[in-house]
Amino acid sequence: MSNSDFEPKIVGFLCNWCSYRGADMAGTARIKSAPNVRVVRVMCSGRVDPIFVLKAFKEGADGVLILGCHPGDCHYVEGNYKTARRVPLLKKMLEQLGIEEERVRLDWVSASEGDRFSSIVNEVTAKVKELGPFRVNERG
Amino acid sequence: MAKLKLALYWAASCGGCDIAVLDINEKILDVAELADIVLWPVALDFKYHHIEAMEDGSIDVCLFNGSVRNSEQEKIARLLRQKSKVMVAFGSCACFGGIPALGNFTNRAEIFERAYIEAPSNNNTDRSFPETSVKVEEGELELPEFYDTVLTLADVVDVEYFVPGCPPPVDLILKFVDLLATAQLPPPGAILASEKTLCDECERVKEEKKITKIYRPHQIIPEPEKCLLEQGIICLGPATRGGCGMRCIQANMPCRGCFGPPAGVYDQGAKMLSALASIFDIKEEAEIARMVDEVVDPAGTFYRFGMSSSMLKRKRM
Ligand code: SF4
Numbered sequence: 483m484s485n486s487d488f489e490p491k492i493v494g495f496l497c498n499w500c501s502y503r504g505a506d507m508a509g510t511a512r513i514k515s516a517p518n519v520r521v522v523r524v525m526c527s528g529r530v531d532p533i534f535v536l537k538a539f540k541e542g543a544d545g546v547l548i549l550g551c552h553p554g555d556c557h558y559v560e561g562n563y564k565t566a567r568r569v570p571l572l573k574k575m576l577e578q579l580g581i582e583e584e585r586v587r588l589d590w591v592s593a594s595e596g597d598r599f600s601s602i603v604n605e606v607t608a609k610v611k612e613l614g615p616f617r618v619n620e621r622g
Numbered sequence: 623m624a625k626l627k628l629a630l631y632w633a634a635s636c637g638g639c640d641i642a643v644l645d646i647n648e649k650i651l652d653v654a655e656l657a658d659i660v661l662w663p664v665a666l667d668f669k670y671h672h673i674e675a676m677e678d679g680s681i682d683v684c685l686f687n688g689s690v691r692n693s694e695q696e697k698i699a700r701l702l703r704q705k706s707k708v709m710v711a712f713g714s715c716a717c718f719g720g721i722p723a724l725g726n727f728t729n730r731a732e733i734f735e736r737a738y739i740e741a742p743s744n745n746n747t748d749r750s751f752p753e754t755s756v757k758v759e760e761g762e763l764e765l766p767e768f769y770d771t772v773l774t775l776a777d778v779v780d781v782e783y784f785v786p787g788c789p790p791p792v793d794l795i796l797k798f799v800d801l802l803a804t805a806q807l808p809p810p811g812a813i814l815a816s817e818k819t820l821c822d823e824c825e826r827v828k829e830e831k832k833i834t835k836i837y838r839p840h841q842i843i844p845e846p847e848k849c850l851l852e853q854g855i856i857c858l859g860p861a862t863r864g865g866c867g868m869r870c871i872q873a874n875m876p877c878r879g880c881f882g883p884p885a886g887v888y889d890q891g892a893k894m895l896s897a898l899a900s901i902f903d904i905k906e907e908a909e910i911a912r913m914v915d916e917v918v919d920p921a922g923t924f925y926r927f928g929m930s931s932s933m934l935k936r937k938r939m
């Protein structure tokens with residue numbers, strides 16, 4: 483399969499209070515975005531256990547997008563700071579496991595940023611397309 | 623009661639698990655009282671064909687140590703499974719992959735390149751590598767196939783019990799022997815250790831303290847009474863099953879995770895990564911980048927004993 487007709491599957495974890503509403507806003511405002519992100523709503527980006535990310539890849543995702551409230555705006559005060567520490571460490575670990583760190587994107591989207599949501603989705607989709615499909619070898 | 627038949631086997635292991643069995647000292651006599659050993663490559667001269675000649679299910683218990691990294695080990699695992707009523711994954715390698723499973727960060731080609739070409743003592747100009755079969759004048763020679771991926775015992779056969787530890791501590795071995803002797807073994811599938819995390823069992827003082835810097839064990843002499851993680855030393859206690867008797871903690875060294883993940887945790891590395899990121903008290907991007915730098919080898923540290931049983935099992939090839 484050439485990368486041009488590869489449509490990546492990207493799992494998106496969106497926090498309920500900001501980013502999910504931002505996505506909703508993008509929808510209501512009819513802003514076009516790539517259809518590749520499958521959204522999972524979580525209460526807070528801090529709820530995104532690294533195991534969710536590993537599991538997404540194991541189950542066949544080509545990329546993972548994690549979106550939360552902007553720093554300082556987390557509904558649970560500290561949740562997104564925890565995420566901000568976890569994800570870079572996770573990316574370093576994923577690189578060691580042969581998973582390009584660009585397959586994981588962490589960003590912040592507020593409830594009013596429909597356009598920002600859509601451009602992040604487009605960027606991450608383009609990036610993962612460029613990287614090509616992901617596969618996990620069970621047994622070599 | 624008729625004597626039990628017992629087999630002990632080593633696959634990809636360092637031999638430490640076999641030594642741990644000998645470490646039960648005079649209790650080994652109780653084992654000899656209880657069981658006839660039918661295979662124990664480290665100590666006794668039985669051959670595979672002796673096992674092949676036995677009836678299926680005629681070995682009562684097989685203690686299998688080591689992970690499975692080549693076709694011979696897989697073949698013997700299958701043979702012993704067929705001949706044994708109870709198969710025990712004995713030690714961290716058989717249970718989770720153990721230290722040999724750090725090889726899952728690489729693959730056969732890279733390992734061969736390193737071992738047969740790059741390593742300084744080589745003089746292998748014609749680049750010859752081990753082949754599974756080679757024709758020589760006298761006939762055909764065979765070697766087991768070396769796998770890309772190190773596997774756990776349960777990856778290749780059904781396993782009744784898991785005795786973790788690198789190596790399993792003596793009291794755990796004795797507990798197993800006792801349960802066996804009194805026919806009180808738990809239902810199959812059990813891990814013969816604690817249900818709790820090591821932190822739950824640890825008596826060090828925990829103050830819910832946050833940290834701002836990570837120290838590697840050689841960079842600091844830890845205070846003996848305080849939680850190691852709260853002193854900035856990566857201790858795998860939060861992501862590790864208890865039951866070892868806190869061997870490392872008592873020696874003022876951090877836990878490296880040899881008992882595998884606790885009940886309900888599917889991936890030891892992910893769990894430890896979360897735990898570590900949570901106790902860090904930093905928010906700025908540059909500070910976070912410094913923290914990431916200080917965790918020199920996250921995958922090797924968080925999956926030191928658990929690569930084969932981790933969610934992703936190996937590096938993507
Ligand atoms: S992190 Fe280590 S030292 Fe701290 S409580 Fe847990 S096991 Fe004990």
Ligand code: SF4
Binds near residue numbers: 870
């Ligand atoms: S403290 Fe950790 S590494 Fe040490 S023996 Fe116990 S479980 Fe294993």
Ligand code: FES
Binds near residue numbers: 498501526528562
């Ligand atoms: S609620 Fe949005 S990141 Fe915590």
